[in-house]
Amino acid sequence: MSVHGSLVGAATLRRLRLAHGWSLAGLARALVEKAADLGQPLDAGAASVQRSVARWESSKAPILPGERYQFLLAHLYARGADGAVFLGSGSDFAEYLDALAHLGESEHRLAELRTLLVRTTTDVGGGLLALLGPSTQSALATALADPRRLDEALLAAMRTAVTDVNAQVGSLPFVRLQLLLAPVIESCRRLLDGPVPEPLLPVLRQVAAQAYTLGGRCAFETRDDVASRQLYAAATAAAGGSGAPWRRAVVHMSHALVTLYSTPGVDAAQQLVGAAVRDARAGGSVTVRARAHALQAEIAARAGHERHAQSALALAWYDMDADRDGDPSQSSFTAAHLRGFEGVTQLHVGDPAAAHDYFAGSAAELIAPRERVQRAIVVTDQALARIRLDEPESAAELLHGCIDAAAATGGRVAAIRLRRARGDLRPWRREDWFGDLDDHLIETLGA
Known part of the structure; x- marks a missing residue:
């Protein structure tokens, strides 16, 4: 965080306060009232809160609001003068998050704040x-x-x-x-x-x-x-x-993944992946091309075609290592995602020990909220690798966390993979730890 950046953040907070018609004391009172409305009353009085507001907006040495105050301010700036919630581009809420970024807040925390407000909006019947x-x-x-x-x-x-x-x-x-x-x-x-x-x-x-x-x-x-x-x-x-052909490739890839889990066999998914690869090669996005080749490798591995799978992975890594400056796709496909595909390939046509290590490395990097679903899938596959390495109880330990993630997101793919992993653990169904896993699955996912 630069000194200039912090001053910009402080000035933005001051501008937002004034735009809402609040004096320093007025914003302090609004924060105290909002905390009470949310059932989280502040220990500090209005005078103490007012001094905090002044420190956030200082023109000499501004400080970042603490997490509790960030949450309260987010609720205040999520609503316009008419009381309607507005969180999108150009909103006071978006400007408020930008101010926090200038004051040194992390992207992860800003994403958490945004998710909290979007969740609140859907809780009370709002939406897009x-x-x-x-x-x-x-x-x-x-x-x-x-x-x-x-x-x-x-x-x-x-x-x-x-x-x-x-x-x-x-x-x-x-x-x-x-x-x-x-x-x-x-x-x-x-x-x-x-x-x-x-x-x-x-x-x-x-x-x-x-x-x-x-x-x-x-x-x-x-x-x-x-x-x-x-x-x-x-x-x-x-x-x-x-x-832009790469855009159709993106559609084909998403469609292929859901087809893989809703249609018996791999033929239908394989056709969609083939179309995705053709469009990706004709398009202008290296990132999309890398992802298409990675998915092509997974489908080939599931069909038992080791050489085809390894060739597709090599192409995916070649694309991943290419210069992607100016890539028109905003895809978040990264090396961590690609290591997950490496793991799937090893799991089906290679060494389960190597697969386990690929999955572990991929899961360790998939930590963003947006990657929660993907991480649950990767960790479930990691558990499958442990089963094949004759470490069933250790596999079950991994699966408990995946169950919670699948339940939180309602993700169908993660749930399908979990049930398949449970099936692979049936030889140990008389073990106490298997019973614990079964109970967790039934209580959380209903099956």
């Missing part, structure tokens, strides 16, 4: 509209009434909203993500059916492809396979008209 804001809501209503009035600013806001929802994967259950996403999915459908200005069509299709793909995954995770297939078909069509 909280991520759009009043002016964007008005512009969206106007465009839905007359698609010819769609503009670039509205498309940018819709794209940001989808990105915001996607960022909550692993932090919120998939059923809540569906609620957040439903309005933008329906808006994209209606706009694509209308007379949208021709120059804006490619961008609208890009936004629609992102929304439909995430919607397809959420539908799958919540066990609605019919809706999932329909959304992936719509996403494929939208991405195909976006002018």
